[in-house]
Amino acid sequence: MAGELVSPTPTPTLRGSARRAAALRLLRRRLIQAVPLMLGVVIINFCLIQMAPGSFLELMTAENQVSDPATVALLRKTYGLEDPVWMQLLKYIWALLHFDFGFSYRQNMPVIQAIWIHLPATILLMVSSITLAVSVGVAAGVVASMKVRTFWDSLVSVAAMFFYAAPSFWLGIMMIVLFSVKLGWLPVGGMMKIGGASGGPLAGVLDILRHLILPTLALGLFYAAIYTRVMRSSMLEVAQLDFVRTARAKGLSRNQVTIHHVLRNALLPVVTILGVQMGTVLAGSVVIESVFSWPGVGSLLFDSVSSRNYPVVLGIMVLGSLVVIAANIAVDLIYMWLDPRIEIR
Amino acid sequence: MPRFGFPRFEFVGRFSRNRGALIGACLILIVALMAVFASVFFPIDPLRIVGLPELWPGEDPEFPLGTDSLGRDILSMIVHGARATLLIGLFASAVATVIGVGVGATAGYFGGWVDEIAMRAAELFQTIPNLIFVLTIVVIMGSTLTNIVIAIGIVSWTPIARMTRAEFLSLRDREFVQACRSMGMSDFRIIVSEILPNALPPVIVLSSLVVAGAILFESAVSFLGLGDPNVASWGRLVGDGRQLIRSSWYICAIPGIAIMITVLCLNLVGDGLNDALNPKLRDR
Numbered sequence: 001m002a003g004e005l006v007s008p009t010p011t012p013t014l015r016g017s018a019r020r021a022a023a024l025r026l027l028r029r030r031l032i033q034a035v036p037l038m039l040g041v042v043i044i045n046f047c048l049i050q051m052a053p054g055s056f057l058e059l060m061t062a063e064n065q066v067s068d069p070a071t072v073a074l075l076r077k078t079y080g081l082e083d084p085v086w087m088q089l090l091k092y093i094w095a096l097l098h099f100d101f102g103f104s105y106r107q108n109m110p111v112i113q114a115i116w117i118h119l120p121a122t123i124l125l126m127v128s129s130i131t132l133a134v135s136v137g138v139a140a141g142v143v144a145s146m147k148v149r150t151f152w153d154s155l156v157s158v159a160a161m162f163f164y165a166a167p168s169f170w171l172g173i174m175m176i177v178l179f180s181v182k183l184g185w186l187p188v189g190g191m192m193k194i195g196g197a198s199g200g201p202l203a204g205v206l207d208i209l210r211h212l213i214l215p216t217l218a219l220g221l222f223y224a225a226i227y228t229r230v231m232r233s234s235m236l237e238v239a240q241l242d243f244v245r246t247a248r249a250k251g252l253s254r255n256q257v258t259i260h261h262v263l264r265n266a267l268l269p270v271v272t273i274l275g276v277q278m279g280t281v282l283a284g285s286v287v288i289e290s291v292f293s294w295p296g297v298g299s300l301l302f303d304s305v306s307s308r309n310y311p312v313v314l315g316i317m318v319l320g321s322l323v324v325i326a327a328n329i330a331v332d333l334i335y336m337w338l339d340p341r342i343e344i345r
Numbered sequence: 346m347p348r349f350g351f352p353r354f355e356f357v358g359r360f361s362r363n364r365g366a367l368i369g370a371c372l373i374l375i376v377a378l379m380a381v382f383a384s385v386f387f388p389i390d391p392l393r394i395v396g397l398p399e400l401w402p403g404e405d406p407e408f409p410l411g412t413d414s415l416g417r418d419i420l421s422m423i424v425h426g427a428r429a430t431l432l433i434g435l436f437a438s439a440v441a442t443v444i445g446v447g448v449g450a451t452a453g454y455f456g457g458w459v460d461e462i463a464m465r466a467a468e469l470f471q472t473i474p475n476l477i478f479v480l481t482i483v484v485i486m487g488s489t490l491t492n493i494v495i496a497i498g499i500v501s502w503t504p505i506a507r508m509t510r511a512e513f514l515s516l517r518d519r520e521f522v523q524a525c526r527s528m529g530m531s532d533f534r535i536i537v538s539e540i541l542p543n544a545l546p547p548v549i550v551l552s553s554l555v556v557a558g559a560i561l562f563e564s565a566v567s568f569l570g571l572g573d574p575n576v577a578s579w580g581r582l583v584g585d586g587r588q589l590i591r592s593s594w595y596i597c598a599i600p601g602i603a604i605m606i607t608v609l610c611l612n613l614v615g616d617g618l619n620d621a622l623n624p625k626l627r628d629r
Contacts, residue, residue: 040469052485165609167561169568170583170601177594276471283476287565301477302569305484317481320474328472 023333030329041321042096045314046089096318102311106304111315115297121191122296123323125285128216130274133223138263138270140224141231146258148236156228164225168284172218172291179214187211189293215292219284223277227270234266241265268339275331279324359621366617369610376607380428387421392577395421399593413582413596414589422582423603429578430560430607433494437559440498442552445505450536450544452506453513460510467503475500476565483571490573497562501555508551512544550618557611564604579604 083091095101101111144156163171180188187193192207238244239262247257289298297316304312361367379386389395396408398416403409410419452463470478482496516522517540525535564580566572572581579600586596 036465037469037472040466041473044469044473048481048485161609161612162605165557165612166605167564167568167580167583167601167608169565170597170604173583173587173590173597174594174601177590177597181591181594279472279474280476283474283478286474286476286480287569290569301480305480305569305571308484310485313481313484317473317477320477321472324472324474 034325101315104312106309111311115319118297118300129220132216132220136224137227138231140228144232145235160225160228163221168218168222169287169291175214191295215288219288230269234269238262238266271335275328278327356621360617363617365613369613372610376427379424380431383425383428391421391425426577426579429576433563434556434560436494437497438552438556441501441555445502446509449506449509453510454536467506470503488571497559516540546622554615557608
């Protein structure tokens with residue numbers, strides 16, 4: 001391919017099995033690095049429990065929702081409340097290693113199971129929002145950079161500023177007012193029609209997609225604004241590099257150069273920021289889920305926060321961090337695929 | 346003042362040539378004045394019922410922005426809410442700046458294993474989903490103003506720490522620092538009185554952007570109903586109006602617009618300061 005000749009690759013590109021091996025090495029290193037991170041999250045969790053007013057037992061039993069003395073005695077023994085603090089921490093870590101996050105009496109099931117059944121909805125919302133944010137942001141950034149200092153550039157900048165400043169929950173409510181209440185095009189909230197859609201599995205999927213549109217826009221447009229700005233400045237920067245001039249000099253058209261040479265290299269900062277923001281996307285879905293009554297982890301968290309169901313709140317913090325770490329690893333692998341020069345530390 | 350005269354004049358000139366930043370700064374000033382003189386303009390408690398419920402903006406000249414579901418003056422609530430919103434944003438940003446500068450300066454100056462630990466800690470705080478962290482802290486420690494401010498500060502310090510660290514890394518081996526060292530000055534004094542003043546300008550720009558982020562955090566927390574019950578910030582007003590979007594959606598819309606304009610202006614000012622401080626990057 002002509003593009004390969006002028007791509008800014010000083011060392012020979014790794015191919016096939018070599019690349020796969022490098023990806024596996026990266027994966028292994030990342031997994032090892034994740035262990036101290038998770039430990040840190042657990043210790044912060046433990047500190048929060050220790051700092052809270054009231055005893056640890058009161059917290060884990062969520063303010064008198066447990067009254068059975070046998071259960072209390074069991075909890076007392078499990079968490080070793082007579083032990084010194086460091087021993088309690090070790091026991092807490094040991095319990096978490098067995099995925100024992102406690103029991104949620106509100107859902108009447110173990111905490112891990114309560115979170116697990118809410119996780120798919122949240123991941124669906126996260127993935128669709130990130131997809132929207134990246135595709136809209138990259139497209140708008142490319143348009144703005146190709147028509148730099150024109151009307152289109154200003155229009156994109158103003159839109160990006162607007163969505164960067166608007167609180168996502170407010171944007172969501174305003175979209176409900178417009179598209180659901182006034183126009184009646186889209187559902188107000190929830191994930192599917194009550195009682196389920198009629199007409200087979202395909203209708204069900206379409207029904208979920210219809211419910212997904214507004215929450216995705218409300219959550220994704222904020223990030224789209226960030227990626228637009230980053231993409232625009234990174235496109236302008238890459239366009240000044242020598243290899244782009246070479247590509248132009250050998251007679252490729254402007255569009256060909258933009259798509260094959262500039263775009264791919266300009267994507268790297270976007271991917272970097274995407275990795276850093278995984279945590280905030282997950283957190284942002286908490287608010288959006290409560291606006292649209294989307295039945296995900298955010299709704300569960302909101303419910304647990306309101307009812308002071310601490311075991312669930314703490315469990316979501318640990319599992320949320322785990323999801324973020326996993327997403328970060330995925331982003332690193334994408335980064336490596338985009339830019340084979342980089343051996344990520 | 347001859348000592349600062351020229352560069353400072355140039356800085357002001359560059360800043361004011363940026364029209365967006367100038368407009369942003371003016372609007373922020375207006376919001377700040379609103380916050381300061383709220384009780385002069387609207388001496389009546391904003392949470393008192395003063396008129397008919399659900400009056401649309403413009404329907405009654407006495408209430409230019411209308412009244413909410415209970416008949417409280419929305420304009421008065423917005424003006425009084427400005428105080429809560431701005432104060433929370435400023436204090437949360439101050440907490441984040443103190444933590445971030447402390448961690449970043451120590452990491453950048455000493456390097457080695459101190460740096461390693463500090464950067465791992467920053468990574469840790471970036472991993473925990475920020476709003477979930479804030480909600481957890483607030484729900485366990487209690488929904489008071491102080492706890493909310495501290496919680497937002499705790500999740501917002503990492504960019505400031507990274508920036509401070511980078512500045513310290515580039516400054517710590519300059520001649521003037523080596524001169525101080527050879528004079529036998531203590532590490533603490535070198536950090537605080539020699540390097541920090543030089544490292545501060547870009548950090549201050551970042552802090553102004555953190556104020557904007559903090560306002561968004563606070564509004565989300567209040568919107569979810571976990572804000573301090575004694576404080577009527579703009580986020581809480583949006584949350585309160587949420588039940589009535591079918592009939593009176595303006596109750597929700599107006600405080601949201603106030604949040605958006607304030608955050609937008611803070612971002613514009615931050616960008617303007619950034620451009621004025623780094624003229625080389627301006628045309629990017």
